[in-house]
Amino acid sequence: MTGTPVAVAAATPRSKIQRNASGTPGGPKVREEKIRVTVRMRPLNTKEQAMYDLIAWDCLDEHTIVFKNPNQERPTTPYTFDKVFAPTCSTHKVYEEGAKDVALSALSGINATIFAYGQTSSGKTFTMRGVTESAIKDIYDYIKNTPERDFILRISALEIYNETVIDLLKRESGPLRLLDDPEKGTIVEKLNEEVAEDRQHLRRLIGICEAQRQVGETALNDKSSRSHQIIRLTVESSLRESSGHVKSYIASLNFVDLAGSERISQTNTCGARMKEGSHINRSLLTLASVIRKLSGGKCGHIPYRDSKLTRILQSSLGGNARTAIICTISPSLSHVEQTRNTLAFATSAKEVINTARVNMVVSNKTLVRQLQKEVARLEGELRSPDLSVNSCLRSLLAEKELKIQQMERDMEDLRRQRDLAQTQLDLERRVNKVPKGSNDCGPSSQIVRCLSFPEENKSANGKRTPERREAVGRQAMLKNLLASPDPSILVGEIRKLEDRQLQLCEDANRALEVLHQDFATHKLGNQETAETMSKVLSEIKDLVAASSTPEEIVAADKADLMEKITQLKNQGNTIASLERKLENVQKSIDKLVSAFNAEETPENKTTPLRRKKILPFTLSNSPNMQHIIRAPCSPLSSSRKAMEHDIENRAPENNIGISGSDSFAKFHKDTPRKDDKSCDSILSRAGSPATRKSKSVNVMKIQKMFKNAAEENIRSFRVYVTELKELVAKLHYQKQLLVCQVLELEANKSLNEEKDTPDRSPLPWHILFDQQRKQIIMLWHLCHISLVHRTQFFLLLGGDPSDQIYMEVELRRLTRLEQHLAELGNASPALLGDEPAGSVSASIRALKQEREHLARKVNTKLTAEERELLYAKWEVPPVGKQRRLQFVNKLWTDPYNMQHVQESAEIVAKLIDFSVSDENSKDMIELNFSSPFNKKTWAGWNFISNLLNL
Numbered sequence: 001m002t003g004t005p006v007a008v009a010a011a012t013p014r015s016k017i018q019r020n021a022s023g024t025p026g027g028p029k030v031r032e033e034k035i036r037v038t039v040r041m042r043p044l045n046t047k048e049q050a051m052y053d054l055i056a057w058d059c060l061d062e063h064t065i066v067f068k069n070p071n072q073e074r075p076t077t078p079y080t081f082d083k084v085f086a087p088t089c090s091t092h093k094v095y096e097e098g099a100k101d102v103a104l105s106a107l108s109g110i111n112a113t114i115f116a117y118g119q120t121s122s123g124k125t126f127t128m129r130g131v132t133e134s135a136i137k138d139i140y141d142y143i144k145n146t147p148e149r150d151f152i153l154r155i156s157a158l159e160i161y162n163e164t165v166i167d168l169l170k171r172e173s174g175p176l177r178l179l180d181d182p183e184k185g186t187i188v189e190k191l192n193e194e195v196a197e198d199r200q201h202l203r204r205l206i207g208i209c210e211a212q213r214q215v216g217e218t219a220l221n222d223k224s225s226r227s228h229q230i231i232r233l234t235v236e237s238s239l240r241e242s243s244g245h246v247k248s249y250i251a252s253l254n255f256v257d258l259a260g261s262e263r264i265s266q267t268n269t270c271g272a273r274m275k276e277g278s279h280i281n282r283s284l285l286t287l288a289s290v291i292r293k294l295s296g297g298k299c300g301h302i303p304y305r306d307s308k309l310t311r312i313l314q315s316s317l318g319g320n321a322r323t324a325i326i327c328t329i330s331p332s333l334s335h336v337e338q339t340r341n342t343l344a345f346a347t348s349a350k351e352v353i354n355t356a357r358v359n360m361v362v363s364n365k366t367l368v369r370q371l372q373k374e375v376a377r378l379e380g381e382l383r384s385p386d387l388s389v390n391s392c393l394r395s396l397l398a399e400k401e402l403k404i405q406q407m408e409r410d411m412e413d414l415r416r417q418r419d420l421a422q423t424q425l426d427l428e429r430r431v432n433k434v435p436k437g438s439n440d441c442g443p444s445s446q447i448v449r450c451l452s453f454p455e456e457n458k459s460a461n462g463k464r465t466p467e468r469r470e471a472v473g474r475q476a477m478l479k480n481l482l483a484s485p486d487p488s489i490l491v492g493e494i495r496k497l498e499d500r501q502l503q504l505c506e507d508a509n510r511a512l513e514v515l516h517q518d519f520a521t522h523k524l525g526n527q528e529t530a531e532t533m534s535k536v537l538s539e540i541k542d543l544v545a546a547s548s549t550p551e552e553i554v555a556a557d558k559a560d561l562m563e564k565i566t567q568l569k570n571q572g573n574t575i576a577s578l579e580r581k582l583e584n585v586q587k588s589i590d591k592l593v594s595a596f597n598a599e600e601t602p603e604n605k606t607t608p609l610r611r612k613k614i615l616p617f618t619l620s621n622s623p624n625m626q627h628i629i630r631a632p633c634s635p636l637s638s639s640r641k642a643m644e645h646d647i648e649n650r651a652p653e654n655n656i657g658i659s660g661s662d663s664f665a666k667f668h669k670d671t672p673r674k675d676d677k678s679c680d681s682i683l684s685r686a687g688s689p690a691t692r693k694s695k696s697v698n699v700m701k702i703q704k705m706f707k708n709a710a711e712e713n714i715r716s717f718r719v720y721v722t723e724l725k726e727l728v729a730k731l732h733y734q735k736q737l738l739v740c741q742v743l744e745l746e747a748n749k750s751l752n753e754e755k756d757t758p759d760r761s762p763l764p765w766h767i768l769f770d771q772q773r774k775q776i777i778m779l780w781h782l783c784h785i786s787l788v789h790r791t792q793f794f795l796l797l798g799g800d801p802s803d804q805i806y807m808e809v810e811l812r813r814l815t816r817l818e819q820h821l822a823e824l825g826n827a828s829p830a831l832l833g834d835e836p837a838g839s840v841s842a843s844i845r846a847l848k849q850e851r852e853h854l855a856r857k858v859n860t861k862l863t864a865e866e867r868e869l870l871y872a873k874w875e876v877p878p879v880g881k882q883r884r885l886q887f888v889n890k891l892w893t894d895p896y897n898m899q900h901v902q903e904s905a906e907i908v909a910k911l912i913d914f915s916v917s918d919e920n921s922k923d924m925i926e927l928n929f930s931s932p933f934n935k936k937t938w939a940g941w942n943f944i945s946n947l948l949n950l
């Protein structure tokens with residue numbers, strides 16, 4: 001035994017022993033706790049008394065035991081434990097305070113072990129008998145008081161005698177082997193297990209075990225146990241079936257009565273007894289070694305396998321069990337060294353931490369039984385004339401009825417929309433017969449038109465009204481679209497629109513953030529204000545600079561770009577308006593500065609120095625003053641330059657830059673430029689030392705004015721930013737509209753082409769639909785298109801005449817993609833959005849990832865029963881790894897088999913919670929092409945753009 005009691009006891013004073021709350025049934029599901037260690041001292045036995053042996057140990061209190069030093073020469077160190085039981089303590093008390101809560105953990109599914117450890121004749125068997133008896137009583141009492149659960153108790157028992165494992169309930173089995181089970185740990189092969197029918201039966205069985213155990217006489221004990229005995233009770237419990245639960249708890253409760261450590265000199269053994277003694281000592285030595293290593297924190301090798309005892313008890317030593325060790329000691333002076341060893345062992349043991357879990361099982365049988373019962377109950381309910389069931393069904397029916405009505409209304413709406421679209425289509429077809437090129441005005445006029453409102457779209461006062469805009473509407477737009485031979489122009493515009501939208505969003509958010517901070521920290525009239533204002537101004541400057549970046553407009557060959565695009569391009573107006581508003585901010589600040597100068601009265605001049613110290617806005621001490629005074633001149637200078645650049649690059653008439661240049665001219669007039677003399681004069685006045693010394697201000701008044709003006713500016717700026725955000729939202733909407741139009745244009749073109757072919761008699765739509773759908777399915781397969789996209793498209797487009805456009809577009813896009821792949825040989829840009837063109841292998845990889853995502857959803861979206869049915873149907877082997885993935889890998893793999901396709905789509909829809917409903921309209925396919933799992937890889941918008949070769 002290593003470690004002196006002094007060192008170990010000092011290292012772990014009792015106050016530092018951390019213990020979790022005891023866990024009788026219903027405690028936490030996983031717990032980490034130290035082994036519960038108690039010490040029981042028996043009375044002097046008759047032999048010891050006869051030899052006038054002395055009591056060498058003193059129980060100071062119920063936690064502390066100390067060696068009684070007879071000559072009092074040196075102080076002795078006390079040992080502390082969870083409990084110390086004096087010789088007068090009853091075994092029942094030992095059980096109650098040292099083992100009960102651990103033992104009863106087994107009733108709530110937590111493994112538990114109770115050991116008795118000590119030298120020979122110290123009282124282990126005496127104690128364990130009493131503890132086992134008390135535990136059995138409590139267990140049966142608990143069972144009796146818990147009628148809602150069904151309990152099954154099973155018992156097995158073994159002894160390890162001379163390192164041989166013997167079944168104590170079936171001794172004739174001979175030596176048993178230990179096996180390693182990956183789940184259960186070490187198990188004893190062929191160990192007999194009996195079901196305990198009741199308490200008496202269990203006691204009888206335990207009696208048999210004890211009778212079977214190897215006992216021999218030694219000098220110290222007439223009936224010395226010569227083996228380690230383990231009695232194992234397995235407690236299984238489940239809620240009674242009527243409760244509807246199917247989970248059970250299962251746990252083992254081990255009662256371990258170890259053989260006692262002994263000294264050959266003291267036990268006077270020889271021959272067989274000596275051999276037993278050496279085996280006992282060896283296995284106890286391994287136990288002590290395991291405990292010692294575990295007490296050091298489970299690091300390094302733990303020699304569980306060095307003895308059968310530690311192998312069998314492995315889970316109770318630092319594993320999944322709650323453990324209590326009762327160390328029994330003799331009080332006699334003649335055994336003091338043995339007792340010291342026992343106490344050292346106990347001291348190590350109290351540092352060992354176990355991690356006990358609740359062992360829960362769901363038996364398939366119980367589950368099936370439960371489900372059968374549930375089915376029977378539901379069937380009964382359906383048959384029963386029970387009013388509550390009927391009323392429930394009635395309300396369900398009413399709900400469905402409402403849904404049907406709603407759907408009918410929606411269908412009516414859709415029909416109307418379809419008719420409208422049809423009319424538009426007819427119109428477009430007619431329009432398309434107008435000779436192309438009649439509007440060809442060359443690249444520059446293209447830009448001009450792009451950036452201006454045509455005269456006829458202006459109202460009487462020359463301003464474009466929303467009503468008028470609405471009236472121009474879709475037809476005019478489509479007319480322009482159709483007249484434009486190249487949809488790439490449109491898409492180019494969409495691209496720019498996206499960039500602009502992003503930029504506006506960023507700017508608006510940044511400005512809002514700054515303003516927010518400004519409000520939060522606003523303390524006008526001090527240094528902080530100056531800094532804040534300076535920051536706002538610099539933000540505004542950035543905003544203007546960013547917004548005024550000249551457009552990169554791609555000149556097109558045709559002049560007649562749609563009017564809608566023109567409107568969208570009018571973002572320049574917004575920028576000009578931004579300029580104006582910002583200019584107002586600057587002007588207000590200008591005014592403040594002039595007011596500031598005007599307020600300089602002779603009397604103020606008399607007290608500049610006193611004010612200077614406390615008021616940062618005096619001209620002399622504000623480091624930020626330059627920002628504020630320069631503000632009217634500097635922040636807009638960059639935007640002005642940008643605006644000039646913008647204007648230079650645009651045609652002179654009907655240019656949206658006009659409003660900007662108006663404002664620019666006005667700005668020139670009202671606001672001094674950075675290099676203006678007036679501005680310089682302000683600066684020189686502000687910076688002149690003479691001024692600094694001679695002038696003072698009516699501080700309060702200026703502060704108030706400044707505050708009001710600044711707040712006003714902030715308010716108007718905030719309103720502006722809000723408008724800016726609305727604009728962003730509108731742009732977004734318009735962008736989506738444009739996409740639709742591009743697609744329609746594509747579709748219309750193909751329809752017109754078909755129409756232009758004279759001898760081609762059109763097929764009936766349902767036949768055409770079938771043909772196109774088959775082609776599309778094949779192309780999806782060839783191009784490794786997202787399964788989610790396939791599913792949504794397949795389920796949403798069922799052959800309605802209004803599907804024509806969508807089918808046409810999808811087919812054209814896929815055909816183009818397929819050609820593209822063929823051209824590149826190994827490239828598949830479409831699936832990778834805006835990322836550089838990837839290879840076919842990248843597409844396959846993306847698809848593989850999508851399948852993996854879907855596989856992960858199988859368990860959550862499908863019930864166990866549904867899964868098993870589907871696995872069987874889709875021929876997934878009944879056992880094996882990754883069955884979910886095997887299953888998903890079979891979906892969408894046979895483009896020739898329509899039933900396969902239909903079922904694949906239904907399964908994927910279920911996995912992604914997709915259903916054909918109001919919110920999942922066909923438009924969704926057009927605008928949102930993406931898989932829900934990987935937005936980046938499956939970016940639908942970019943997909944469309946890429947397919948259009950832009």
Ligand SMILES: Nc1ncnc2c1ncn2[C@@H]1O[C@H](COP(=O)(O)OP(=O)(O)OP(=O)(O)O)[C@@H](O)[C@H]1O
Nearest residue numbers: 042119120121122123124125126221224225259260
């Ligand atoms: N607390 C106690 N009070 C009274 N008698 C006791 C107590 N503990 C043990 N004894 C008695 O001491 C004797 C030895 O006890 P026991 O057989 O339980 O020791 P043991 O530790 O199991 O010994 P071994 O390791 O040799 O089997 C028995 O006669 C027992 O009745």
